[in-house]
Amino acid sequence: MNKIILLISVFIFSASSLALSAEWVVRDAKIMGTTIHTEVWHEDITIAQQAAELVLKTMDEVNQSMSPYLESSELSLVNRDASSKVIQISSELFSVINQSLAYSVKTAGAFDITYASVGYLYNYRKSIRPNQTQLEEQLTGVNFRFIDLNKSDQTIHYKHKGVRIDLGGIAKGYAVDLAVERAKKLGIEHISVTAGGDTRILGDRLGRPWVIGIRHPMNKDKVIAKIPLVNEALSTSGDYERYFDEDGVRYHHIIDPKTGDSARTVRSVTILGPKAIDTDALSTSVFVMGSIKGLQLLESLDKIEGIIVDKNGNLLFSSGLQNLD
Secondary structure (H helix, E strand, O other), rough: OOOOEEEOOOEEOOOOHOOOOOOOEEEEEEEEEEEEEEEOOOOOHHHHHHHHHHHHHHHHHHHHHHHHOOOOOOOHHHHHHOOOOEOOOOOHHHHHHHHHHHHHHHHHOOOHHHHHHHHHHOOOOOOOOHHHHHHHHHHHHHHHHHHEEOOOOOOOEEEEOOOOOOOOOOOHHHHHHHHHHHHHHOOEEEEEEEEEEEEEEEOOOOOOOEEEEEEEEEEEEEEEEEEEEEEOEEEEOOOOOEEEEEEOOEEEEEEEOOOOOOOOOEEEEEEOOOOHHHHHHHHHHHHOOOHHHHHHHHHHHOOEEEEEEEOOOOEOOOOOOHHOO
């Protein structure tokens, strides 16, 4: 793992702040409810341009399939009908849901896509949250074991009425990985793809590492670490991304499946690893688990490291990131 100079939530230093060669192609777009940013290099600029457009196309395809906010998405159709009947789904959606369930088992339910059974009642833009009665009613639908996946015929069925799923804690990471893999097939060896808090790096920056900044969770204008990366993925989850404050309490989008309320023992979690689908799921998982159990989980995983900012602003590191020069 590359040497780390401390910091915390993800933004990538923009092309304007770096001396880019003429062959670098930069693209930005609003997709999946966030900003997609990609930078691509190839000696043939036409190929670099094709790759950049392919990245955006890939992100849009995943959004069209897995967004819970689009009524026409495959995920929305599943949420509408899977409680009443068995539904055959695409191999792509099946794979992401299957990986989500694997993380549910690995984290003892801290990562649970059925949190949406209560999570859909929150509206952070309008400062709306469920009352206690609504919470208690909808929490009965939160349990990843209610999802019945049949690998033989690639079907899904919800074993409880009122179940909804949301892939917001894993779909962006999956899309970022898919975009990078598709770019590789075009011959791309140097690319960065970022979707909100999730980034995947392929190669270096023509002799230099890519530099990722992690935002201070209590001050959007401060950066508390700079991380040089080559061939790495990085994801950050923070309580400052989608939230509202009410009577001194912050309600944000990272929901604890056990309570249906926002998890509040940490402020930010950054995970580093080989693939964004894993760092995405783990940043959410560790945020919900808290610093002690979260670090225990990270220590049990190969090629995974993490940085946690707890509720008091203290920085905690997995063992592979400690004792740095």
